[in-house]
Amino acid sequence: MPLLVLMNTDKVIFECLDKLTNFILDPEGATCSFEMAHGVGFYDYLAQRPDSRLSIMFDELMDFSNKMLFDKMMMVYGGFSEVVELMDVGGNEGSTLKHLISLYPDIKGINFDLHHVIARAPNLEGVKHVAGDIDEITEKAKDSMEGCYSFSVGRCDFGRDLECRKLRTQRCHYVEDI
Numbered sequence: 001m002p003l004l005v006l007m008n009t010d011k012v013i014f015e016c017l018d019k020l021t022n023f024i025l026d027p028e029g030a031t032c033s034f035e036m037a038h039g040v041g042f043y044d045y046l047a048q049r050p051d052s053r054l055s056i057m058f059d060e061l062m063d064f065s066n067k068m069l070f071d072k073m074m075m076v077y078g079g080f081s082e083v084v085e086l087m088d089v090g091g092n093e094g095s096t097l098k099h100l101i102s103l104y105p106d107i108k109g110i111n112f113d114l115h116h117v118i119a120r121a122p123n124l125e126g127v128k129h130v131a132g133d134i135d136e137i138t139e140k141a142k143d144s145m146e147g148c149y150s151f152s153v154g155r156c157d158f159g160r161d162l163e164c165r166k167l168r169t170q171r172c173h174y175v176e177d178i
Contacts, residue, residue, distance in 0.1 A: 003064065007057045012038070012045070043114065050116035059092055059117060066096045080104050087112060093121040094129060101126040 007013065016034040023033040030036040038045050046055040080086075080100065087110040088097050097109035101124075109127040111118075118131035 003057060003061050007054065007061055010054050010057070012054050047114055047116045050119065055116070059120070062090075062092045063095050066092065067099075070096055070099060074103075080107065083107050085110065092117060094124050094127045097127045098124045 016032075016037040019033040019036040023030060023036050028036065031041060034042045034045070040048065046052070046058060049055055081104060083104065084106065085108045086097065086100065088094070089112050091097060091111040091113055093113075094109070094111040097111050101107050101109050105126070107126065109124075111121065111124075111127050111129045113121075113129075113131065114133060115131040118129045121129045
């Protein structure tokens with residue numbers, strides 16, 4: 001896939017690969033080589049540069065991977081007919097929910113993602129976009145998501161997997177990663 005090659009050969013990515021050995025030998029408080037190279041983690045970097053080539057490629061790649069995995073998910077999981085409300089954590093611009101709601105029009109979709117991603121998200125019928133980081137999402141889930149269903153196709157922020165899992169188990173039924 002050309003988009004994946006373009007993204008992984010971007011100068012910003014190569015700069016963090018250049019720091020990989022240093023990170024392994026002496027991390028200097030950094031959580032990853034990307035942070036060592038750029039001073040912030042990957043998602044914060046994208047959030048600070050929402051219109052950058054890398055940010056746009058990343059969002060397009062996430063959208064493509066969602067489409068690619070969605071048909072497989074539908075073959076494995078047939079329980080969406082019982083769902084009234086569905087939250088997609090890290091749902092990018094909401095394309096997966098849009099497709100799901102086209103198949104199950106009674107579902108109310110809630111798409112959670114970072115502020116800079118939601119800022120570009122188009123209005124989609126049946127989908128409410130909510131922006132925030134994982135901490136904000138957790139609070140919003142506590143307040144309003146009891147009994148909902150949640151899914152995320154392996155998109156938790158690398159440094160926050162534990163928090164993401166807490167969100168999944170607090171008040172939502174969770175559709176397992178594929």
